Structure formats: structure tokens, C-alpha cells
Amino acid sequence: MLVRPKAGILDPQGTAVERALPALGFADAGNVHVGRMIELDVGDEAQLHSLCQKLLANTLIEDYEIEILEPS
Amino acid sequence: MRFGVVQFPGSCDEVDAIAACERVGEAQLLWHGDHDLGGVDAVVVPGGFSFGDYLRVGSIARFSPVMQEVAAFARDGGPVLGICNGFQVLCEAGLLPGALLPNASLRFVCRQVGIVVVDDETAFTRACARDEELSVPVKHTTGRYYCPDPVRVVFRYTRGANPNGSQEDIAGVANEAGNVVGLMPHPEHAVDLLHGSEDGMKLFESAAEGALAR
Numbered sequence: 642m643l644v645r646p647k648a649g650i651l652d653p654q655g656t657a658v659e660r661a662l663p664a665l666g667f668a669d670a671g672n673v674h675v676g677r678m679i680e681l682d683v684g685d686e687a688q689l690h691s692l693c694q695k696l697l698a699n700t701l702i703e704d705y706e707i708e709i710l711e712p713s
Numbered sequence: 714m715r716f717g718v719v720q721f722p723g724s725c726d727e728v729d730a731i732a733a734c735e736r737v738g739e740a741q742l743l744w745h746g747d748h749d750l751g752g753v754d755a756v757v758v759p760g761g762f763s764f765g766d767y768l769r770v771g772s773i774a775r776f777s778p779v780m781q782e783v784a785a786f787a788r789d790g791g792p793v794l795g796i797c798n799g800f801q802v803l804c805e806a807g808l809l810p811g812a813l814l815p816n817a818s819l820r821f822v823c824r825q826v827g828i829v830v831v832d833d834e835t836a837f838t839r840a841c842a843r844d845e846e847l848s849v850p851v852k853h854t855t856g857r858y859y860c861p862d863p864v865r866v867v868f869r870y871t872r873g874a875n876p877n878g879s880q881e882d883i884a885g886v887a888n889e890a891g892n893v894v895g896l897m898p899h900p901e902h903a904v905d906l907l908h909g910s911e912d913g914m915k916l917f918e919s920a921a922e923g924a925l926a927r
Contacts, residue, residue, distance in 0.1 A: 650859060653819050699769055702812045702859060
């Protein structure tokens with residue numbers, strides 16, 4: 642799952658990273674947002690949305706995306 | 714008048730909360746695994762770092778058995794006060810609207826602040842006067858209140874004193890009925906002149922007044 646701050650909500654962590662970029666020579670990089678990635682094994686993929694909504698993300702302030710990877 | 718003070722693994726302000734409650738009544742500790750509230754008249758969810766706050770502040774504590782009881786108690790009109798992490802837990806549990814985000818400064822803030830009582834009709838502000846200013850400390854990293862919907866504001870930081878970038882200087886809110894109140898500042902750390910202020914007592918006195926009235 643990718644969990645990130647909702648658009649329009651102040652993201653000071655993203656802003657702090659963005660401010661550091663020009664000094665490092667990345668002048669044309671911007672619009673930085675910092676979220677988190679959660680990896681887990683689950684038997685029933687149908688549970689994933691419920692898992693995100695109940696615990697892994699707070700949908701008032703965060704958006705989430707689910708990516709399903711086949712076992713390697 | 715008997716208060717129940719909830720303790721989760723990682724709570725750290727329950728001792729001060731009990732001491733504050735005992736100035737106006739009796740108080741007992743409620744453990745997070747408890748399945749009943751022992752007949753208390755009011756509940757305080759104190760500050761700390763419930764379950765380490767490893768995912769999001771307050772997000773795991775809401776699943777504790779005692780929180781099911783607190784939710785039922787609140788639905789029946791019982792007075793519930795959430796302080797700091799307790800406020801975060803009540804928001805995550807859906808007992809209060811909104812959410813708490815990392816401070817705009819990304820820094821831990823620890824200082825005395827002024828807050829204004831905007832609503833003197835809640836279960837924890839009925840002993841206050843409207844527009845009264847209280848001096849209480851804040852100590853948090855995740856106190857930036859945000860709510861996309863209209864909300865019953867109870868406390869605002871005084872002009873220029875907002876320590877975390879919260880929306881409209883909000884320091885504390887209530888549910889629609891006014892029996893559930895949450896705030897980031899710590900009234901339980903301002904109950905004796907040795908603390909530099911005893912303004913925090915107003916919240917506990919309000920709960921005691923309410924218990925007498927019922």
C-alpha cells in the first residue's frame with residue numbers, strides 16, 4: 642500500500658525535502674510529497690481496502706493505493 | 714463524582730490526570746484491556762504515546778477493548794475528555810471530528826500557551842466564562858488539528874500563540890452534543906500554582922459541576 646497526504650493538506654515533510662533540492666543541484670524538481678509504503682502478505686485480497694480504511698490510512702487526511710505483487 | 718483515567722501501553726500522563734481528578738472527586742485507573750468502566754461518572758483519556766504511536770498517533774489504541782466501552786459511554790451522553798494523545802485517540806475512534814497532523818514546524822514543542830474558551834457550554838467548560846483565557850502547557854509533535862467539515866470549537870490558541878499550525882488556531886473541539894471534548898494542551902499539568910498555573914482545574918471542576926447537576 643502507498644499512503645500519502647491528501648492533496649491540499651500542508652505537507653511540511655514534503656516541503657522540507659523540496660527546499661533542499663535546489664542546493665543539491667536538482668533545480669527543476671518540485672512538488673515533493675512524502676508518504677509511506679506498507680508491505681504485507683494477505684490471503685484474501687478483498688480484505689485490503691477494509692484494512693486500509695480501518696487501520697493503515699486515515700482517509701480524512703490520507704489517500705492510499707493498493708498494488709498487488711505476485712509471490713516470487 | 715468518580716473519574717476513570719484510561720491507561721494504554723505507552724500512556725504517560727495518567728498519574729497527573731488522576732491527581733487533577735482527585736482534587737474535585739475520586740479517580741481510578743482503567744486499563745486498556747478492561748471490558749467495563751466500573752461505573753465511573755466521567756472518563757479522561759490522557760496523553761502519552763499509546764502503543765508507541767508507530768503507525769499514526771492514536772490509530773491502534775482505538776481498537777483496545779476499553780475504547781468500545783468509552784464509545785458506548787459517550788453515546789449515552791457520558792462526559793469524556795481526551796488530552797493530547799487522548800485527543801488523537803478520540804479523533805481516530807470517530808468520537809470527535811477531524812485529525813491531528815504533524816506540527817507545521819516538524820518540531821516537538823513544549824511551552825506554556827494561552828488558550829481562549831470559545832464554548833462554555835460543554836461538559837468540560839461549563840465552569841469557565843466565554844472568552845476566558847487559560848494558561849496551560851503544550852508538549853507535542855503531532856498537534857496540527859485539521860477538519861474539512863464545520864466543527865464545534867471549544868478552545869483556540871491566543872493570537873500568535875499557535876504552536877503547531879492548526880486550522881483557525883484550534884486547540885480543542887467537542888462533539889455536537891458537547892459531552893466529548895478533546896484538546897492538545899494539558900490542563901492536568903496546570904492544577905497547582907507550583908505548576909505556574911492552576912487554570913487547568915477549570916476543566917475538572919466543570920465535569921464535577923456536571924455530575925452534581927445530573
